[in-house]
Amino acid sequence: MNKLPPNTSGVSDVARRQFVKGLGMTGLVAGMAPSGLFAAPNVLDAPMLKGNTFDLTLTETPVNLTGQPRMATTINGSLPGPTLRMKEGENITIRVTNKMSVTSSIHWHGLILPSNMDGVPGLSFAGIKPGETYTYQFEAIQSGTYWYHSHSGYQEATGLYGSIIIDPREKDVVQYDRDHIILLSDWSDESPKEIYAKLKKLSHYYNTRERVLSDFTKEAAAKGFEKAVDGRKMWNEMRMSDRDISDVTGRTYSFLTNGKTPASGWEGMFKPGERVRLRFINGSAMTFFDVRIPGLKMEVVSSDGQDLRPVKGIDEFRIGVAETYDVIVEPKAGPYTIFSQAIDRSGYARGTLTSLPNQRAAVPAMDEMPTLTMNDMGMDHGSMESMEGMDHSNMAGMDHSNMKPAESGVKIKMGPQVDMVATNPQVRLDDPGVGLRNNGRRVLTYGELRNYYPTKDKRSPSREIELHMTGNMSRYMWSFNGVKYNEAKPIGLRYGERVRITLINDTMMNHPVHLHGMWSELESGDDNYLPRKHTIVVQPGAKISYLVTADAKGQWAYHCHLLFHMKGMFRRVIVA
């Protein structure tokens, strides 16, 4: 591997100028702090706090990630916040003091704990008012990689997030010599409120690669004029774009690895011969990442904090917002680029894993921007192109009964808030997803996730809850079954019951759906080893199901974890 200066990459200069922001140093800068209080710390890494008692202070802090000074919300003055490392079985106390001017909250994402400790204002507590301290107390009853973030307003997008590692009480089933947190996130110099308003005014505002005339002429040259016209026809009739991959893109976002822009670059060390455990967390507001480390095969050992039957030989995996994946790599001496390209290829996050300090590996060129197929729209009844690289999971496409409107009896409230309903949603566990099919790399799929331990609750579900993820992209409105949170009744679960939740994605983008308080046991193939997840990605035009044992009384949040979808695509879940 060559030793290259940090900015030498395979990406064209134009692309870098356009998308890879972050010319300034990462971390906190002086300048804006009136007292010069933050003059010194140019925080390189989120500090790691260990033990069972933690003190976190939330402040508004000036930062400069891109060359533009901005105000961020930070925890103990760092962005991301400190990593909290605790031990399974211990009683944990976390005192969170809000020194910001607005009410805040911290939610421990993926931790199973009492609902009053879950940190959701309105459901768990009243929030943490300015000047107040809230003391969270709970037992760490699980181990693994998790994260935490504010559940108030858009604070999560401006820096209120950090990592959690819970070491197992017994010997870890994953053998490793060293571990690193790889916390991926997105940062914008625009305020989240501005971004949301822009999306309401022009929903494709951030789309940097809209269809242009030459796309059509190229298609016409390749496939013939008629086929090219046919290809455009349905999209145009639907008034939709097959380039609609992400709502918010590299047009405004800088993509961060452990708080570092691609230009500044995070660096993690290892010794040759070590088994290195990388704990990937997607703490983004809106961005899905496709992660790979050129030159290294990955062994996926856990997802959402839960141990998996190891999946070896993986080149690449997609990580949805709020998901976590732990992988093992065994690098030989040298530098390796941890390359996390945004799902729409509008930019990437970059980190380096290296055996010698300051070495850098080449940064690969980004893949082409993916284009949605009719399959992704859940409207495909079989077109060769979209099916390649997929196997049995598509057999659901055989199930003609899917086309019946109300087989399940669940109604979608139609109206201006819903622009599309998938006519033929398929279970696509073996589909790596748009932009990852047939890319020549070995890409992880949901169909490969198997719990390390046998399924605890072997009961079959007694009933099924079906939710369609619905929206109107051009009006930028989001809902479940056509009903947004403010107009919806809560979902009720009987304490102790086992239910199946089936999600059907009637939109054009991937949605990561997070159920608080209880595990979502993904029906990934083997009922005896259902992987337990806290966040489940539903691909566009797809359906997916998981089982939930309602073993936690109280009121819980259930929502799409894309920050600008969440307020509509949200339900209150009451377990009683």
Add this chain to the structure above:
Amino acid sequence: MNNKSLATTLLSISIGLALAPTAFAKHKGEVDCKKASNAKAAACIDPAAIAKAARIKAAKARMAKMAKKPAPAMDHSKMKGMDHSKMQDMSPAAKAKAARIKAARARMAKMSKAPAMDHSKMKGMDHSKMPGMDHSKMKGMDHSKMPGMDHSKMAKKIPVSDGSMDVNIPLPYPGAMHMIDDPFVTKVMIDAFEVAQNKAGDNTLTLEADAWLGYDLHKLWLKTDLEMSGGKLEEGEIQALYSRGISPYWDVQAGVRKDFKPVGREWAVVGMKGTAPYLFDIDTSFALGKNGQTNARFNAEYELMLTQKVVLAPELDLSFYGKDDEEAGAGSGFSQASVGLRLGYEVKREFTPYVGLRWSKKFGNTADFARAEGEDVSDTQLVLGIEAWF
């Protein structure tokens, strides 16, 4: 209102408003898409196809059964990529099972080749290309992944609902949850701020600007149109409309319009604004004036992206009046058409300078009134302008 003008008015209403409701129809189509595609399918499936479907169903049921009763000795989690034909150390039960699977596979493969259906009529349901059914690609029957086939659900029917509770339990901490999905937003749009020179050699300055304020489905729209020539305001109007989202891509707009140049006129207005299939932006309205005068308008725009920055935008404007209004220069019937073509460069999303050509022509009595005033009936202008919003 004489017969001619009544007819024109009706015509103009139908042209103006009929274009928008195609969107309704489309939307309705979307609402019932499942139903529709189903009905369509039902209508065109021939007996052979029904028989085929039955065979598929039976095969599916058999496979579901198989999946339901896994051979206890086999660890399916490890079976990935296993070729059953090569399974040496199998229990008799497992062997039998493998044979059944093989048979089922063969049956299904056969089915997938049956050319019984008239696919040509089944738009959007092209079974001929159904690779989901192409079992020739079923490498190694990967059991671990068979739930993709959803056997669990086929095997046992359980009640399905949206999970909603009948009783509404209050929030534990009311007032602490701020789920503002629909904030108050304002948008100001300068659609055209352009200069041109008319035939008389006077510089004309045109401003077409709109603004909306409000929520996702309820907005107040303000629209204004001003034209100055030789430093004098020649034409000017302003509209205030309530805009209600009624379908995914359409708003109904209703309110008032005030013309203050060339003469003062007041109107009640109702219209439709939205995006038609193929992404045409449509704004159409019908106005009723004080003395029974009527005015129908139709505007369509399209944006063709030549590159990510260069936009070619054709535009069409049509206007109809129900009665003569000589003072206002409006003659009954089809009164005016204007066609524009702009080439813009999107400096940023919010700011696009452009050059353009605008051709306009007056017709019928409107043309006569213009001639009487010594004005031109038709005009072609080179325009220079900006489009901006914030």
